[in-house]
Amino acid sequence: MAAPSHLISRFFGSLRPGGPSARDRQWVAEVLLPSEFDLWSSMSGPDRRHSAGVARRVQSTLGDACPRPVLAAALLHDSGKTVSGLRTPGRVLATVLDSSLGHDDDRARRWVQGPRPVRRLGQYWLHPGLGADILERRGSDPLTVAWAREHHLPAEACTLDRVIAAALRDADDD
Numbered sequence: 001m002a003a004p005s006h007l008i009s010r011f012f013g014s015l016r017p018g019g020p021s022a023r024d025r026q027w028v029a030e031v032l033l034p035s036e037f038d039l040w041s042s043m044s045g046p047d048r049r050h051s052a053g054v055a056r057r058v059q060s061t062l063g064d065a066c067p068r069p070v071l072a073a074a075l076l077h078d079s080g081k082t083v084s085g086l087r088t089p090g091r092v093l094a095t096v097l098d099s100s101l102g103h104d105d106d107r108a109r110r111w112v113q114g115p116r117p118v119r120r121l122g123q124y125w126l127h128p129g130l131g132a133d134i135l136e137r138r139g140s141d142p143l144t145v146a147w148a149r150e151h152h153l154p155a156e157a158c159t160l161d162r163v164i165a166a167a168l169r170d171a172d173d174d
Helices: 004-015 024-033 032-041 045-063 068-076 088-101 105-112 116-125 129-136 142-152 161-172
Strands: none
Touching: 004 088, 024 032, 024 045, 024 068, 032 045, 032 068, 032 129, 045 068, 045 161, 068 142, 068 161, 088 116, 105 116, 116 129, 129 142, 142 161
8 A cells, every 4th residue: 555645646646637748748658669658648647647757756766777668667557547447536435445445456356347336446456467467468578567567565575676676666656
C-alpha cells in the first residue's frame, strides 16, 4: 500500500484535466517502442502525467545514461490500470476497499469473475500483473515487464537490480 501522502497527491493530480506537456509527450515517444507508446497513449491524462514525472525523476537519479528499459518501466508501470477502466471515483473506492479489507490477490481474482462493477475493482487490484502481461505481449524488455509486475511488492521481493528498483520506487512514491 502506498503512503497516504502519495495517494492524496495522486488523487488531487487526477482531478486536473489533460495529459502531459507536448515536450514530455515528444520525449516519451522517443523513449518507448511504438507498441509501448500506443499503450501509454491509452492511459488517462493524469496517469500519463504521473508516469512522465516518474520517468523524469528516475532519469535525474540515474543520470542521462539511464537505460531505455528503465525509463519504459517508469512510464508503463501502471499501464495495467487501463484494463479496469476505472476513473477517479472508482479508484478511490478500490483503494479504500483494498486498504480496509487488506490486499488479497486471491480475492481480487475471485472478484474478476464477478459482475462488472466488482470485476473492475478486481482488475484494478491486479493491475501490476495485468500490465506486465500486456507489456510482454507487446515485446517490452524483460526489465520493463518485471517492474510492472513487481512495483507494489516489498523491496525484498523485487527481482531487479537494487539501485534501479530503488530509483523507480522512490520516483513513484513522490
